[in-house]
Amino acid sequence: MAEKSSLHPxxxxxxxxxxxxxxxxxxxxxxLMIIFTIISFSMVIAEIDKLFVIPVIIxxxxxxxxxxxxxxxxxxxxxxxxxxFMFYGGVFAAFLTILALIALVWW
Amino acid sequence: MSEHDVLNPKEMPLNPEKATLExxxxxxxFWFFLGGETVLFASLFGTYLALNGSTNGGSxxxxxxxxELVFIMTMLLLTSSLxxxxxxxxxxxxxxxKMQIWLGITVALGLGFLGFEIYEFYHYIHHYEFTLxxxxxxxxxxxxxxxxxxxxxxxxSWIIALMIRNAKRGLNLYNAPKFYIASLYxxxxxxxxVFIFTVVYLMGVL
Numbered sequence: 001m002a003e004k005s006s007l008h009p010x011x012x013x014x015x016x017x018x019x020x021x022x023x024x025x026x027x028x029x030x031x032l033m034i035i036f037t038i039i040s041f042s043m044v045i046a047e048i049d050k051l052f053v054i055p056v057i058i059x060x061x062x063x064x065x066x067x068x069x070x071x072x073x074x075x076x077x078x079x080x081x082x083x084x085f086m087f088y089g090g091v092f093a094a095f096l097t098i099l100a101l102i103a104l105v106w107w
Numbered sequence: 108m109s110e111h112d113v114l115n116p117k118e119m120p121l122n123p124e125k126a127t128l129e130x131x132x133x134x135x136x137f138w139f140f141l142g143g144e145t146v147l148f149a150s151l152f153g154t155y156l157a158l159n160g161s162t163n164g165g166s167x168x169x170x171x172x173x174x175e176l177v178f179i180m181t182m183l184l185l186t187s188s189l190x191x192x193x194x195x196x197x198x199x200x201x202x203x204x205k206m207q208i209w210l211g212i213t214v215a216l217g218l219g220f221l222g223f224e225i226y227e228f229y230h231y232i233h234h235y236e237f238t239l240x241x242x243x244x245x246x247x248x249x250x251x252x253x254x255x256x257x258x259x260x261x262x263x264s265w266i267i268a269l270m271i272r273n274a275k276r277g278l279n280l281y282n283a284p285k286f287y288i289a290s291l292y293x294x295x296x297x298x299x300x301v302f303i304f305t306v307v308y309l310m311g312v313l
Contacts, residue, residue: 061305083138090142094149101153
């Protein structure tokens with residue numbers, strides 16, 4: 001519909017090449033995610049101070065999830081404004097939920 | 108676009124998953140659903156964080172969890188996420204066969220993950236007598252991790268059903284959105300697992 005029904009062959013080649021390059025990027029993203037996971041696990045196994053390790057592994061998890069969302073789930077592509085709005089709406093409610101449940105127990 | 112064109116496209120557009128109105132609606136609706144799923148998992152994570160110290164005299168997380176198994180499970184699920192990216196890459200290039208192969212690898216890795224999870228639960232129940240009913244920690248743990256496992260089961264069944272149903276049809280504008288959305292679901296399962304291995308297992312053994 002909004003998509004052009006027929007593309008110039010040169011345009012098609014260009015798009016395919018772009019996708020191929022993007023796929024290489026995905027593999028790099030994957031490697032980074034593996035590295036982050038290994039860092040998290042080894043920090044815990046090394047028994048470094050708890051107060052230092054916990055924030056670091058949570059940040060590493062958040063970054064890894066960002067990679068997953070923006071590269072693997074293509075949120076970096078255009079046309080994802082509404083999905084991003086809806087998803088982050090969920091994330092906001094999720095944040096409040098966790099905050100409320102933890103606060104309840106602390107009191 | 109007529110129904111005939113949707114099922115037998117003369118030429119595949121660059122983004123077959125969003126070429127029809129139905130595809131576009133599925134895409135937006137599914138992201139909305141994932142937002143809801145995030146809240147659902149947040150309530151389970153919040154419950155777990157609130158109750159993970161309440162062991163009722165039974166096994167604690169430090170006694171139970173072994174990181175070797177969790178590491179293998181993490182690698183399996185993370186790799187399956189990449190293989191489903193490959194599947195979608197081939198879908199966009201209109202290479203149905205390669206897409207099916209990569210989806211098949213994704214399913215195999217997912218089944219491996221599931222096998223390890225079942226073994227893990229079996230181990231906890233039979234060697235530690237740690238069950239859903241043994242403590243508040245047990246209830247919170249099995250609900251959260253089991254619910255994620257349930258998502259894995261559903262995701263696998265979904266992908267397998269799509270692969271079998273469309274095996275002889277090939278790719279068209281009607282089923283391309285279905286494959287795309289199933290792969291989004293699969294990535295979301297990995298997103299949740301990243302927080303499970305961090306919050307439940309890594310923080311649990313600290």
